Amino acid sequence: MAHSAWPEWIYVGVVIALMCWVGAEAWEAERLVEHYPEDAHVIKVTGQQWFWTFEHEDGTKEIGELHVETGKAYKFEVTSKDVNHSFNIHDYVVLMDAIPGRVNHVWFAPDKAGEHDIQCREYCGLIHYNMRGKLIVEDPSS
Amino acid sequence: MVLELQKPRPIWQIMFSTHHTDVGLLYLIMSLGFLFLGGALALAIRAELFLPGSQIIGDAMTFNRMFTVHGTTLIFLFIIPFASAVGNYFVPIMVRYKDMAYPKLNAIAFWLIPPAGALIWLGFADFTWYATPPYSIISAPGPAADMWIFGLKILGISSILGSINFVVTIMRCKHPDMSLGQVPLLAWSFLTSSLIILVAMPTFAAALLMLLTDRLGVSGFFNPAMGGDPIAYAHLFWFTFHPEVYVLVIPAIGMMYEIIPRFSRKPIHSYQSGITAFVLLSIVGFSSWAHHMYATGMSFTEKTVFMVGTLAAVPASALHVFNFVATMWNSRIRFSTPMMWAIGGIALFFSAGAGGVANAAMPLDFTTHDTYWVVGHFHLFVMGTIAFGSIGYLYYMYPYVTGRMYNETMGKVHFVMSFIGTVMVFFTQHVLGLYGMPRRIYDYPPIPEWITMNQIASIGAMIIGVSMAIFLANMIYSAGKGKPANIEDPFGVGGRYYYPFEAKNPHH
Numbered sequence: 001m002a003h004s005a006w007p008e009w010i011y012v013g014v015v016i017a018l019m020c021w022v023g024a025e026a027w028e029a030e031r032l033v034e035h036y037p038e039d040a041h042v043i044k045v046t047g048q049q050w051f052w053t054f055e056h057e058d059g060t061k062e063i064g065e066l067h068v069e070t071g072k073a074y075k076f077e078v079t080s081k082d083v084n085h086s087f088n089i090h091d092y093v094v095l096m097d098a099i100p101g102r103v104n105h106v107w108f109a110p111d112k113a114g115e116h117d118i119q120c121r122e123y124c125g126l127i128h129y130n131m132r133g134k135l136i137v138e139d140p141s142s
Numbered sequence: 143m144v145l146e147l148q149k150p151r152p153i154w155q156i157m158f159s160t161h162h163t164d165v166g167l168l169y170l171i172m173s174l175g176f177l178f179l180g181g182a183l184a185l186a187i188r189a190e191l192f193l194p195g196s197q198i199i200g201d202a203m204t205f206n207r208m209f210t211v212h213g214t215t216l217i218f219l220f221i222i223p224f225a226s227a228v229g230n231y232f233v234p235i236m237v238r239y240k241d242m243a244y245p246k247l248n249a250i251a252f253w254l255i256p257p258a259g260a261l262i263w264l265g266f267a268d269f270t271w272y273a274t275p276p277y278s279i280i281s282a283p284g285p286a287a288d289m290w291i292f293g294l295k296i297l298g299i300s301s302i303l304g305s306i307n308f309v310v311t312i313m314r315c316k317h318p319d320m321s322l323g324q325v326p327l328l329a330w331s332f333l334t335s336s337l338i339i340l341v342a343m344p345t346f347a348a349a350l351l352m353l354l355t356d357r358l359g360v361s362g363f364f365n366p367a368m369g370g371d372p373i374a375y376a377h378l379f380w381f382t383f384h385p386e387v388y389v390l391v392i393p394a395i396g397m398m399y400e401i402i403p404r405f406s407r408k409p410i411h412s413y414q415s416g417i418t419a420f421v422l423l424s425i426v427g428f429s430s431w432a433h434h435m436y437a438t439g440m441s442f443t444e445k446t447v448f449m450v451g452t453l454a455a456v457p458a459s460a461l462h463v464f465n466f467v468a469t470m471w472n473s474r475i476r477f478s479t480p481m482m483w484a485i486g487g488i489a490l491f492f493s494a495g496a497g498g499v500a501n502a503a504m505p506l507d508f509t510t511h512d513t514y515w516v517v518g519h520f521h522l523f524v525m526g527t528i529a530f531g532s533i534g535y536l537y538y539m540y541p542y543v544t545g546r547m548y549n550e551t552m553g554k555v556h557f558v559m560s561f562i563g564t565v566m567v568f569f570t571q572h573v574l575g576l577y578g579m580p581r582r583i584y585d586y587p588p589i590p591e592w593i594t595m596n597q598i599a600s601i602g603a604m605i606i607g608v609s610m611a612i613f614l615a616n617m618i619y620s621a622g623k624g625k626p627a628n629i630e631d632p633f634g635v636g637g638r639y640y641y642p643f644e645a646k647n648p649h650h
Contacts, residue, residue, distance in 0.1 A: 008464055015460045019453040026503035027446060033505055034442055083277040086512060090578030095508045097438045101366030104439035121512040121580040123270050125281050126202050129583035
């Protein structure tokens with residue numbers, strides 16, 4: 001049966017154009033997200049079965065809880081002591097795998113005081129479901 | 143066509159047969175058995191997640207083992223063997239050959255699967271279907287983990303043997319009067335998916351061997367404590383298993399290419415674009431594997447390359463959707479059960495694909511990665527597209543296999559309930575993922591949104607469960623007591639189009 005091919009070509013063209021648009025937007029957004037601020041405070045994040053340890057620049061350590069202040073940028077250096085984990089503060093779209101033998105980077109800048117959940121998002125064994133922590137954002141002026 | 147079940151035959155005659163329809167029947171029955179086993183695990187998982195706290199599964203380890211075996215079973219012991227069943231029945235007939243090219247190899251490929259399934263089920267490993275190192279090396283309890291590795295090794299050999307057989311049957315044994323450009327699209331789908339397996343599978347076979355020796359402590363390929371790198375495993379695994387996604391989905395699309403023109407009573411809109419899309423998918427399927435690994439600390443450039451590679455698969459998939467819709471356009475559709483499954487499958491294929499575009503976009507992936515969004519996304523493929531296409535095709539081939547008709551009303555009820563259930567479970571899981579619930583967790587904190595959405599998903603899963611019970615009753619009852627089918631035209635669509643079923647290969 002003869003049929004005209006042009007609707008198919010237009011359709012494929014539209015799909016390709018849409019994909020180009022999605023790709024370009026994603027590229028631009030990711031480029032901005034991956035631009036680390038130079039004055040960011042470094043926090044070393046270590047995952048192990050089944051809790052998180054945080055080490056601030058001044059050497060203070062916290063387990064399971066992380067205290068940060070509004071108006072500052074923080075750069076996490078994420079690694080693991082045993083198996084793969086994934087460091088996640090969902091409310092701030094912070095997600096980076098903690099892999100033994102590697103140090104991965106991710107940054108964020110909290111803007112409002114409050115409490116947020118920290119969780120592990122990569123399967124890491126028995127208590128993976130409860131490898132949770134708290135992010136406490138404080139307002140230094142108050 | 144086959145009417146295997148019309149006259150009683152001793153079971154050993156089917157078991158030791160190398161005839162393609164007998165081997166197809168074995169594949170069919172075994173894959174459906176594993177569908178129900180894997181599905182039962184899914185129901186248990188959903189029941190557990192209905193509320194925070196422990197519900198029916200006593201401890202986290204059992205839960206972890208259950209979702210591992212659930213995934214492994216439904217991918218390797220249901221979807222792939224089911225496709226092999228359809229391929230065994232139809233590919234030789236469609237290329238007009240008396241059997242598969244290597245009948246004995248065909249039987250061996252089948253008989254490797256039951257022991258592999260037994261290893262996986264008796265071991266009941268807990269390290270997810272991805273067997274992620276270093277967890278799988280230093281932390282996962284044996285012998286379950288080792289049994290899983292051996293099981294997968296055997297399944298890999300089986301699928302390589304099966305693929306060689308399909309490729310040779312189609313390329314070398316097709317009727318001399320038939321050019322490759324005349325081979326039906328269902329057979330084309332087996333040709334392309336088999337070629338993908340032949341290119342992709344050896345990589346994972348190597349990775350599995352390395353994983354095993356790492357577990358035994360004699361090597362340290364993926365063990366950082368011995369200087370290895372777990373990310374290397376991730377690359378090897380996804381180099382096989384992203385293309386494997388297309389291995390799963392392409393035969394299901396091929397099955398829809400049989401169903402949709404038949405019940406639209408119209409030839410397929412464009413045979414050429416179907417072939418083009420199959421070939422394109424099987425090539426670009428190899429350019430996207432590391433989109434599973436954005437969060438492992440990949441550089442911006444790497445992520446960009448794999449995002450482009452992933453988005454490149456979208457136009458090819460979209461060609462299939464266009465082809466189906468254009469075929470149904472302005473046609474006299476007969477909404478029999480197989481057609482309803484195929485149309486539902488296309489709708490969910492489109493939804494799954496749209497979600498996939500969001501995953502591929504780098505910044506969005508960091509929101510969705512390893513959350514329930516991903517679970518919802520790939521289940522829309524494996525359940526919504528592949529299982530829907532497969533079950534539709536099972537209803538379609540039912541009269542030709544048994545000589546009897548299934549109960550049409552029960553078939554439609556099965557479809558409607560499964561469709562509603564699938565939307566309830568997997569669309570909800572997308573939203574649940576946006577609220578941040580990680581996948582693979584046994585228990586969750588009592589966050590009100592999480593509870594509500596988990597409950598919607600669990601109820602949806604129970605609806606699917608009930609519909610599958612109806613399906614099982616229909617299949618078993620109708621095989622013995624159903625109305626005898628009119629083999630010339632069992633669905634009453636008119637016989638103007640090519641039916642491969644007129645052919646029957648004699649047993650040997």
